[in-house]
Amino acid sequence: MQALICSVGTEILLGNIVDTNSQYIASHLKDMGINVYKMVTVGDNFKRLEKVLKEDFYDYVFITGGLGPTEDDITKEVVMKVANKNKLLVDKDSLRALEEYFSKDDKAIDINKKQAIFPEDAIILKNPKGTAPGCIIESDKTKFVLLPGPPHEMTYMFDKEVAKHIMKDSFIKSVTVKTAFLGEWDMASRVDLSGENPTISPYATDNGCILRITASGKSEAEVDKLLARGINDVKESLGDYIITFEDKRKEEVLIDILRERKEFVATAESFTGGLIASSIIDIDGASDVIKESYVTYANSSKHDLLNVSYETIEKYDVVSKEVLKEMLDGLYKKTKAELTIATTGYAHLGKVFVGVLYKGEYIPKEYNFKGDRNRVRLRAKNRAIDLAITLMRGKYDNINI
Numbered sequence: 001m002q003a004l005i006c007s008v009g010t011e012i013l014l015g016n017i018v019d020t021n022s023q024y025i026a027s028h029l030k031d032m033g034i035n036v037y038k039m040v041t042v043g044d045n046f047k048r049l050e051k052v053l054k055e056d057f058y059d060y061v062f063i064t065g066g067l068g069p070t071e072d073d074i075t076k077e078v079v080m081k082v083a084n085k086n087k088l089l090v091d092k093d094s095l096r097a098l099e100e101y102f103s104k105d106d107k108a109i110d111i112n113k114k115q116a117i118f119p120e121d122a123i124i125l126k127n128p129k130g131t132a133p134g135c136i137i138e139s140d141k142t143k144f145v146l147l148p149g150p151p152h153e154m155t156y157m158f159d160k161e162v163a164k165h166i167m168k169d170s171f172i173k174s175v176t177v178k179t180a181f182l183g184e185w186d187m188a189s190r191v192d193l194s195g196e197n198p199t200i201s202p203y204a205t206d207n208g209c210i211l212r213i214t215a216s217g218k219s220e221a222e223v224d225k226l227l228a229r230g231i232n233d234v235k236e237s238l239g240d241y242i243i244t245f246e247d248k249r250k251e252e253v254l255i256d257i258l259r260e261r262k263e264f265v266a267t268a269e270s271f272t273g274g275l276i277a278s279s280i281i282d283i284d285g286a287s288d289v290i291k292e293s294y295v296t297y298a299n300s301s302k303h304d305l306l307n308v309s310y311e312t313i314e315k316y317d318v319v320s321k322e323v324l325k326e327m328l329d330g331l332y333k334k335t336k337a338e339l340t341i342a343t344t345g346y347a348h349l350g351k352v353f354v355g356v357l358y359k360g361e362y363i364p365k366e367y368n369f370k371g372d373r374n375r376v377r378l379r380a381k382n383r384a385i386d387l388a389i390t391l392m393r394g395k396y397d398n399i400n401i
Contacts, residue, residue, distance in 0.1 A: 001033055001034045001035060001059045001060065002034075002035055002037045002057065002058050002059050002060075003029055003034045003035065003036050003037060003058060003059065003060040003061070003062060004036075004037060004038050004039075004040070004052075004055070004058045004060075004061045004062070005022045005025050005026060005036060005038075005039045005040075005061075005062045005064075006039075006040050006041070006042060006049075006052060006053070006061060006062070006063045006064075007019045007021055007022050007039075007040075007041045007042075007063075007064050007065055007149075008041075008042055008043075008044065008049060008063060008064065008065035008066035008074075008075050008149070009041075009043070009044065009065045009066065009149060010043040010044045010045075010072075012041050012065075013041060013043050019041060020151050021064040021065075021147070021149070021151055021154050021155075022039050022041075022064070024151070024154070024155055024158070025062050025064070025158060026039070028158065028163075029062075030172045030174065030214075032163070032166050032172075033171045033172050033216070034059070034060060034166070034172075035172065035216070037058065040052055044066065044072035044073075044074060045074075046074050046077070046078055049066075049074065049075070049078045050078050050081065050082060053078060053079060053082045053144070054082055056139075056141050056142060057141075058141075058142050059141075059142065059143065060142065060143050060144075060145060060166070061142055061143070061144045061145065062145045062147065063075055063079070063144065063145065063146050063147065064147045064148070064149055064154055065148070065149030066149070067115065067132040067133075067134065067146060067147075067148050067149070068115070068131075068132055068149075069111050069112040069113075069114055069115055069131075069132075073114075075146055076117075076118075076135070076146060079137050079144045079146060080119055080137065082139065082144075083119075083137050083138070083139035083142075083144060084139065085119035085121075085122075085137060087119065087120045088117055088118065088119060088120065089117070089118065089119075089120050090113070090116050090117055091116050091117075091118055091124050091133070093124070093126075094115065094116035094118075094124060094133045095109075095113065095116040097126075097127075097128075097131075097133075098112050098113070098115065098116055098131060101131055112131055115131060115132045115133060116133070118135050118137075119137055121138070122135040122136065122137050123135060123136040123165060125146075125147070125157050125161040125162060126157075126160075126161060127148060127153055127156075127157055128156075129150075129152055129153040129156050129157075130148055130150060130153040132148045132153070134146050134147045134148060134157050134161065134162075136162075136165055145162055147162070171216065171217055171218070171219065171220050171222075171223045172214065172215070172216045172223070173214070173215055173216075173220075173223050173224070173227055174212055174213065174214040174215075175212070175213045175227060175230070175231060175245055176210050176211070176212050176213075176245075176247060177210060177211040177212075177213065177231075177234055177238075177242060177244075177245055178207075178208065178210055178242070178243040178244045178245075178248075178249075178250055178253075179208065179209055179210065179211065179238060179241050179242055179243060180208070180241050180242075180243050180250075180386035180389065180390055180399075181241060181383070181386050181390075181399065181401045182209055182238075182241055183204075183209060184202050184203070184204040184209050187202050187209050187211065187238070187241075188202040190237050190238060191211065191233070191234060191237045191238065192233065192237070195230070195233075197215060197216060197217075197226055198213050198214055198215035198226050198227060198229065198230035199213070199214050199215075200212070200213050200230060200233070200234065201214070206378060207249060207250060207382060208250065208382045208386070211234060211238075213227060213230040213231060213234065215227040215230060231245060239398070239399075240390070240393075240395040240398045240399050241399060243386070243389060249279075249282075249283065250382075250385045250386070250389065251279050251280050251282065251283050251385055252283045252285075253389055254280065254385055254388055254389050254392075255280065255283055255285050255286060255288070255289050257389065257392050257393070258288075258289035258338075258339065258392075259285065259288050259289055261338075261392075263289070263337075263338035263339060264289055264290070264291040264335075264337040264338055264339070265280065265289055265290055265291065265337055265338075265339040265340070265341065265388070266290075266291045266292045266293065266331055266332075266334075266335040266337035266339075266340050266341075267280075267290075267292075267293045267294070267331075267340070267341045267342070268293075268294045268296050268302075268305075268306055268327050268328070268330070268331045268340070268341075268342040268343075269293075269294070269295055269296070269342070269343050270295075270296055270297055270302070270318075270327075270342075270343055270344040270345065271297075271343060271344065271345040271346065271347045271352065271376075271377060271380070272343045272345075272377050272380055272381055272384075273295055273297065273377070274293065274295045275377055275378070275380075275381045276341055276343070276381050276384050276385070277290065277293035279381055279385070291335050291337045292334070292335045292337070294306070294331070296308075296327070299313055299318055302318070302323070302326075302327060305330070305334070306326065306327050306330030306331055306334065307326070307329075307330040307333070308323055308326040308327055308330060309326065312326055318344060319344050319345050319346055319351060319352070319353060320344070320353065321353060321355075321364045321366065323344055323353075324342055324343075324344050324353040324354075324355045324364050325355070325362065325364060327342040327344065327355075328340050328341075328342045328355050328356075328357040328362065329357070331357075332357055338358065338359055339356065339357070339358045339388060339392065340356065340357045340358075341354075341355070341356050341384050341387075341388060342354075342355050342356075342357075343355075343380055343384065345376070345380065347373035347374075347376045347377055348373050348376075350367075350368050350369040350370060350371070350376050351366075351367075351368055352366070352367050352368075352369065352376065352380050353365070353366050353367075354367065354380050354383050354384045354387065355387075356384065356387045356388050356391055358388070358391050358392055361391060363387055363391055363396060365383065365387065365401075367379070367380065367383065
């Protein structure tokens with residue numbers, strides 16, 4: 001099942017508003033077994049929109065915007081021409097809703113009446129959030145699904161009205177794989193990405209690189225079988241670099257491990273400025289596992305709070321493996337947390353040290369990251385979480401980083 005998503009509105013092309021509708025529809029169609037072939041944005045121009053909609057190899061065309069009462073609201077008229085719908089009628093329920101909305105204001109009702117006119121065989125989609133009903137107009141090959149432009153109206157109508165009219169002629173499922181340490185190219189080089197069903201695609205995100213495994217088929221059982229094959233292939237290729245196949249952040253995985261073991265984590269951060277602790281606290285359940293967190297930006301803070309010696313700082317520099325080790329040791333002595341995490345670095349230079357200490361096992365890592373200071377801080381945060389999970393699982397010695 002192939003679909004086109006078309007957003008209508010000159011204001012989108014001018015950059016005055018952001019098209020969130022297309023993203024919302026696309027994210028929901030995959031669960032309905034409908035593949036999005038293309039997304040387009042068209043201004044309020046009859047001929048341009050007609051040209052786009054005349055591409056007749058789509059099973060579904062989802063159109064948002066252009067259903068209002070003004071002259072430039074042309075979506076329904078264009079679709080009726082493309083679908084060759086000439087017999088029109090006033091939908092009584094839609095007209096009644098308009099009359100109630102405008103409190104019997106004859107002038108307002110007359111202006112808005114076009115919103116209640118549809119082809120005689122159209123499926124009307126109710127819009128209790130606004131004045132413009134949607135509809136489904138079917139041609140010989142394509143079902144045109146017309147939705148209002150305002151996002152709060154569109155999402156409500158899609159969820160409450162559209163979904164029940166879409167036939168699940170096929171199934172699509174995806175699994176997102178969160179990985180540790182690997183960059184996008186490195187991860188992609190280890191996995192066979194040439195398959196067509198399931199497909200395996202790499203992505204870089206702010207929280208690290210992921211793989212998305214997607215399978216499609218005529219039945220749910222067929223899809224589950226294909227998806228299992230893709231998951232097994234990724235397991236064989238990436239092994240201990242895999243953090244999780246579940247739809248959860250890495251920090252949640254870390255919290256789950258700590259909670260299961262009834263253990264605690266403490267952090268001491270210099271250039272990351274609390275980013276690691278904050279990313280953990282963002283997750284529900286963090287209060288069960290996080291013990292204490294310190295931002296020791298200044299040398300004096302490292303000394304006063306963590307007992308890092310000034311002699312070590314002077315001899316090795318504050319950004320060094322030696323200072324990192326004293327930060328971790330001091331943090332453990334202060335908190336007695338089973339897992340301690342520390343960072344020190346020059347964010348503007350990209351030179352950083354990230355370390356974890358877990359039950360006496362100490363892992364210090366030096367990195368030279370590219371990017372601005374906030375990008376460097378984010379990457380260091382991700383590596384800290386990766387290191388903690390991998391070490392706690394006892395998998396650190398099995399990987400090469």
